[in-house]
Every structure is written in structure tokens, then in C-alpha cells.
Amino acid sequence: MPRSSSPPPPKRARLNDSPHDHHNPNGGGSKPNTDGRMRDLPPLSLSILGVEPLDEFIKEIADFIHHMIMTRPDIVGNIEVEAKVGILRDKMSGQRIMLPVLVESIIAPDSIDCRFESNMSVNQHKHYNTLLNGLKTASSQPSHPASPLEYHHLYLVDSFYTSEDREKVRVTRDEKTGTVTECMRKIRLGDLNIYSPKRAADWRVSVNLEVPVQHPLGSPTHTRRKDRMSYSHEEFNIDLTQVTSTTSPGAPAQILHELEIEIARSEILLATAAARGDVNLPEHERSAFDELIRAFVNNARILVRNSSDGWQ
């Protein structure tokens, strides 16, 4: 029996769907032969099965995130799933890696000696800011096909502490009020690197477990200031952040420009991951995790593909 990741859509009515075509002054009139042949073309099905085949790329990322969630340590905490936009660099040369493939590819873990640099130029950062502001405005129009984006400008200070058992703890404060907004230990569960040879940037998907902890004693080992423009859209936050790091009072500050998208609600991730593929649940519940990851990957791809020019 035919199976697929999505329900059978109707055929795409591709040609002859406008009653005006035969008299179109801009098209067929000047190219009678070409146009005449194209009119022979009936609507095409999406495939011999009538549906789009499963997207192997999105399924691989969904399988990875699902595996990280289901095999996580038995510690109470929040699951963080994020995609960062940056550059995959060869550890030896420092140059962007090159693989013999033409389009976006998921790199096999531990196969290439590279590091991910979560950084971009000031101009690139500004470019994204302009695009996201434009999208925020456009998305508030009734004609926009998706929900509107929300926007918050955050000023945060992270202080890092090394606890007695050598775990790293991050304390986040609102810069203006000094209020502690988060105090937690981050456990890295896994990463997947995505090489994107057609674009100016690569990306990385990370899954972490964020465990709330007591405020540590002693002094922080280093601090960083985050000037963050945070755009939220449905289940996702897109954070465009200027990070100023200080390791010691005398050392010069390091400034990085980061772009990341994260899945906003850990409880939704956990609930949909637990329901994934459960045959006792209705189809829309057991596929909710894959739909969430599909939108996550779509959004990450849109961000990476717009590392220059307009939205595409």
C-alpha cells in the first residue's frame, strides 16, 4: 500500500487553469509553437504515489532530536533545541570546510575535524535585523500567510560559575533591573552540523538539557553581556544577539554576532516526542513532533538562505 509522510494532496492544476490563456497578449501570442505544446501538458500528479515523498533531510533531523530527547539523562530540566547560523571551519586551517556536494547536507558526526563558529559580521547581523523587522511589519498585515511575529529587545548579563563538582553554572540577569531570570546548568546532549555550500553560512542543530540549580557561591569565572533582539513566531524564538564577552578585567572584550532559532516550549517538545509514532494516538497527535521539527527546519533554512539578499 502507498505510504507517505503527508496526506494525499490534490493534483496540481498546472496548465490551462486560466480561461484567459488562449488570448494572453504577453505569452502565447508571440510564441505559438512553444505555447501550443505546453497546452498539451495535463496537470501533473506530485509522483507515481500521488504524494510528495518523505523529506529525508527533515526526517534525519527529527530522528536525531527525538533520539536525544528519549535517551536524555534522568534529570528534571528543560530540553533546548536550537539551530545556530554560522560557519563550519576546518580545525587545522581555520578555513570554511569544503565537501564534494552541491547542496545543503547533514554531516556525519565525527567524520570531519571541524568546529562551528557561531558568529557573523556586523553587516550580516544588520542585514538580518532589517529582514526580520520587515517581516515583523509584513506579518502584521491581514494578507500575510502566517501568524504575526512578536518582538522584544532584551539586555541580559550572563555570569558563569564553576561549582565545587566542576559543573559550569550560568546565572542570567536582566541588565537594567539586576533580577536573576535564570540560574542553570546546561548539559549538552548532541549536535548535528549542516554544510550549506550554496549559501554564505552553515548551521548547527543542538539539543541541550537545561537543569535549574541554586545560585552558586563565589565569583564568576567570566561574564558576557547580551544585547538581544528576540523575534517570536508561534512555537519558535529567533534571537539576533550581540554578545560581548569578558574573561578578565584587563583583557579586551570579545564581540560576537549570533543568530539562532529555538523551539520555545520544552514541555511541547517532550509531549510531542513522547507521542511520536504512538499507534494508539490519533494521527495528528503522533505526527505533531515531526510537524514541529519540519517548521523548525524550514525556518532555519529560510534564515540560512537569507544570509544575503532579501527573503527567498
Place this chain on the structure above:
Amino acid sequence: MPRSSSPPPPKRARLNDSPHDHHNPNGGGSKPNTDGRMRDLPPLSLSILGVEPLDEFIKEIADFIHHMIMTRPDIVGNIEVEAKVGILRDKMSGQRIMLPVLVESIIAPDSIDCRFESNMSVNQHKHYNTLLNGLKTASSQPSHPASPLEYHHLYLVDSFYTSEDREKVRVTRDEKTGTVTECMRKIRLGDLNIYSPKRAADWRVSVNLEVPVQHPLGSPTHTRRKDRMSYSHEEFNIDLTQVTSTTSPGAPAQILHELEIEIARSEILLATAAARGDVNLPEHERSAFDELIRAFVNNARILVRNSSDGWQ
């Protein structure tokens, strides 16, 4: 302004779309917490732009085929676009190539020293025959989401001649009647190899120019017999062929099992390629080429992914 390869679809109503969910005896009742959280999840847009991002993989293949067509030699002939299912082998070791990527990837031309072997085991061939016969039967049911498949069993004999100017000419005859069905010179325009690490097979897209010629004089250099099960679906032919090659009367015959899908009508390829992206034409005419290639790639992917097990 938001742009995309496809028109804005409606949001996917993902959860809470059934009035019976709250009383579903198989789902929510036994998992109140998980289910309760999932009910908080509103319908998701496909992305921040409201649409699926462009499929970079399909666009790359469409760009390649389009380039081959538009830069073809100025000789009257038919354009053949086909995808063959087989194995990419390292030229030195003969082993299937390995690249450090997790999913289907288009290999950069001339980057890897490999050859494509258009062959499969007898069992694999039989497996495809069973699947395609099943699909043919299923596709004739009114509930099937795509058009029905047609089927023809062909017995053909190809004879190859080398002409005086050293061009290779192929004469194809119907084995039963001896009638010449084709007499042509095939000019290879280009190939793209697709590595498919999750599947038992890789694939290759080829673009050729088939030029009708006079029947050559002299004797053929070699012949091959083709026992072909040909399934046609809309604009595509799927050919499952057992090829028996004979190079000389004394030599043992070589038997290969091939699977390929080709775009059936050269004139449609030429007409849609010429119209691609022409802003003077209506949108559905200028996108007809990309829609044709999308269905072609979808079908090739479905074939490759079913190199074992059932349709998926």
C-alpha cells in the same frame, strides 16, 4: 517581500482538529498530562514566511537539466532526461563510495573518482517488478490519489554501429517483428550523480541528445537484447529492463538488470525549458518546467527509497 517556490498554502491544522479528541479512548485518556500539553499547541504555519522554503535539491537538478538543454548543440534531435537507479563505485577499489554525509546528496561533478553502475540483483529487479505491478493495480482504483499507470512489455534488440566518422549509432528493432523502431546517434550532454547513504542504491540523472540518423552500413560492433517492462505514468516512463549484451559470437553474454525513469516527451521538455522564468508568461507556464522536474525527482526518490521493503 516574502518569496517562495510555491504559493502560500493554508496553515496546517495540526491539533484540536477533531471534535472527538477530548474523549478519545485510545489516546488522551491514558496519558492526561502529555495529552493535555499537546492540546495547548495551536496549528503551526509551515514557516515564518508561511510557506515551505524552496527545495534546494530539486532546484539544483532543475538548474542542471535546464542548463544542459539551453546550451545543447545546435542539432535537431530529441532531449532525453532520465534517472537510473544503481551504485556509485570508487574506480580504484570497486566498492560503493562513502561520503561523510547522512542523507541523499548531489555530488559535485569531477570531485570524486567514481563510476555509476546501472545494475541490480535479480531479486532486486523482481522486487521492483512486484512493487510496480502492485502500484499499477492500486492506481486503477478510484480512491488512488494519482493517475493510473499503464504497462507494456517490450522485447527489443539494439545493434550498435560505428560510422565512418567514428560516431556510435544505435539501431533498435522490435524483436518479434524485426521492424526498426529507432535509428539514432546519442550525444551525452551531462550527468549528475546522487549519493544516497540511507538506501541500498544511488542514482544518476543524465541528459542526452538523441539525433535520428540514416541506418548505418556494415556490421554492428555488438548487440544487446532488452526484455523491458515499461510502466508509464503521466509524463514519465519507468523502465525495468533485463539487458543481455553480446560483444562477440564466442564471448559469454553479460546480463544486467536496470531501472530507469525518463521524461516521456522531448517536446514538452523543450517547450517548458524555453518558458522557464519568462516574466512575460503566466506563472503556471513559466513554472511548468520546475513542476515537471519536481515530479521527476519525486519519482526517482520513490524508486530509490524502495530498493527494499514496500512503498514508502
